[in-house]
Amino acid sequence: MPDQAPLLRVREVSKSFGAVAAVQKVSFDLYGGEAHALVGENGAGKSTIVKMLAGVHRPDAGTFELDGFPVELHTPADAKAAGIAVIYQEPTLFPDLTVAENIAMGRQPLGRFKTIDRTAMLREAAQLFTRLGVSIEPNRPARGLSIADQQLVEIAKAISADARVVVMDEPTRALTGVEVERLFAVARSLRDDGAALVFIDRVHRRQHRPVRLLSPGIS
Numbered sequence: 001m002p003d004q005a006p007l008l009r010v011r012e013v014s015k016s017f018g019a020v021a022a023v024q025k026v027s028f029d030l031y032g033g034e035a036h037a038l039v040g041e042n043g044a045g046k047s048t049i050v051k052m053l054a055g056v057h058r059p060d061a062g063t064f065e066l067d068g069f070p071v072e073l074h075t076p077a078d079a080k081a082a083g084i085a086v087i088y089q090e091p092t093l094f095p096d097l098t099v100a101e102n103i104a105m106g107r108q109p110l111g112r113f114k115t116i117d118r119t120a121m122l123r124e125a126a127q128l129f130t131r132l133g134v135s136i137e138p139n140r141p142a143r144g145l146s147i148a149d150q151q152l153v154e155i156a157k158a159i160s161a162d163a164r165v166v167v168m169d170e171p172t173r174a175l176t177g178v179e180v181e182r183l184f185a186v187a188r189s190l191r192d193d194g195a196a197l198v199f200i201d202r203v204h205r206r207q208h209r210p211v212r213l214l215s216p217g218i219s
């Protein structure tokens with residue numbers, strides 16, 4: 001383990017929904033340049049952890065630290081500002097916007113969208129795809145993209161927003177073998193560029209602790 005503070009430290013975080021204790025005192029550290037898998041059964045609380053990191057749910061107890069400093073993740077904007085990007089099982093692109101516009105939304109407030117230099121926006125999207133080694137036409141609408149391609153657009157959006165922590169909630173569920181390989185190749189390159197990656201996955205076995213953080217994860 002490196003000597004410096006972790007990129008993200010999750011400390012004793014808990015979250016209940018009414019009587020359901022979805023997440024109980026979960027702690028883990030993430031360092032840049034590492035990929036981890038967070039695995040658990042259906043209902044174990046994985047997505048609840050993800051949504052707390054995304055600023056969608058607020059923990060009842062516990063803290064998050066970024067580079068050793070406490071950080072409040074009260075809103076999705078807080079999470080984005082903290083450099084945390086989440087890619088959900090069901091991608092959340094705007095279907096009527098182009099791929100390049102969706103990527104630019106990672107940074108630009110919606111109201112100022114019309115002032116964006118379209119040429120620069122398309123060029124940036126193309127550069128991100130080149131870097132990721134994927135061929136998606138930046139000027140096409142997001143509608144009609146495969147789930148796998150939508151996820152790659154979400155990843156490009158995360159990079160464009162300077163995300164340092166990238167969390168993917170069961171990203172391989174709807175993908176073919178070839179698409180999984182491509183996603184992992186992209187993930188490796190993000191990790192090698194210093195990002196901390198978390199893959200959420202589901203296990204079906206009954207006897208183990210509800211949520212585990214495996215280390216060092218994919219290689």
Ligand SMILES: Nc1ncnc2c1ncn2[C@@H]1O[C@H](COP(=O)(O)OP(=O)(O)O)[C@@H](O)[C@H]1O
Binds near residue numbers: 021
């Ligand atoms: N918004 C919510 N309202 C009420 N209960 C919820 C909500 N989100 C999750 N839960 C409950 O919390 C538990 C953990 O859910 P979840 O985090 O989605 O698990 P996982 O992603 O590991 O399958 C489940 O019992 C689920 O029904």
Ligand SMILES: [Mg+2]
Binds near residue numbers: 046048
């Ligand atoms: Mg889930």
